[in-house]
Amino acid sequence: MNFPVSYRIPYSPVVSETEDKKSRFICWLGPVEDKAAFLQQLDAVRRQYPDASHHCTALVIGNPANPEVMISDDDGEPGGSAGRPMLELLLKQEVGNVGAIVTRYFGGTKLGVGGLMRAYRGAVGAALQEVRLKPFVPVVQVAIRCDFSQESRLRFLIDQAGGRCGEAEYSEAVTIPVELPQDRWGDLRLQLEAEGVSVLEVPAHP
Structure with missing residues (x-):
């Protein structure tokens, strides 16, 4: 149920x-x-x-x-x-x-x-x-990896979705831990895909 x-x-x-x-x-x-x-x-x-x-x-x-x-x-x-x-x-x-x-x-x-x-x-x-x-608003915690050129756009979209970004890790790409309302994550993921922002959802740090 x-x-x-x-x-x-x-x-x-x-x-x-x-x-x-x-x-x-x-x-x-x-x-x-x-x-x-x-x-x-x-x-x-x-x-x-x-x-x-x-x-x-x-x-x-x-x-x-x-x-x-x-x-x-x-x-x-x-x-x-x-x-x-x-x-x-x-x-x-x-x-x-x-x-x-x-x-x-x-x-x-x-x-x-x-x-x-x-x-x-x-x-x-x-x-x-x-x-x-x-x-009470359930949240989802994920880490999103993107290219350097996509970081500012990604941060903007996360903010628009009512989420917040943690401290980014920079290596061959940018990995940003994200927390946002659970019911907004599906729409955000679809929007990123529609705009051609190549993101890889990876587990967030515990």
């Missing part, structure tokens, strides 16, 4: 705070590219709020329609009352490459499972209201 690549990712992290029956819920929500980076952020939050009751989490890596990584944790709250509703909201809002950490300071009144679900979902919802989201 093919899943749409159109989804949103956070532009930068935000921290928001909500309250329910004197329990404080502090939500960190921000862009995350892998699980290791998210765990580092969780460690930082734990150090920042060492006396908190719980640090509940949700993480979505990749397309929320079919995530590469999708995890949640209740951190001692009743099972399914915290991490899962946080995760479900991120998926429902079609946000990917995102992590959410909700820190709770217990206010003395138990909320019950239903109340906790609403509170943790609400904490993430408040952060989503504040965070700036941007469309």
Whole structure:
């Protein structure tokens, strides 16, 4: 099954705070590219709020329609009352490459499972209201080899396609590492061929 690549990712992290029956819920929500980076952020939050009751989490890596990584944790709250509703909201809002950490300071009144679900979902919802989201644009990375006389034209076309060039290597020809939106590469390649620009697509450096 093919899943749409159109989804949103956070532009930068935000921290928001909500309250329910004197329990404080502090939500960190921000862009995350892998699980290791998210765990580092969780460690930082734990150090920042060492006396908190719980640090509940949700993480979505990749397309929320079919995530590469999708995890949640209740951190001692009743099972399914915290991490899962946080995760479900991120998926429902079609946000990917995102992590959410909700820190709770217990206010003395138990909320019950239903109340906790609403509170943790609400904490993430408040952060989503504040965070700036941007469309995710998949990119392709290739290296293009051309003659010296074709370099300036190639750079112009790459720029027109919304791509960017890395540092060129010069030998018997010019090899330029290129990164550009995946949906523009096919058209660019056809345009180069139509204009007689002889290019050889070679693997980009890792």
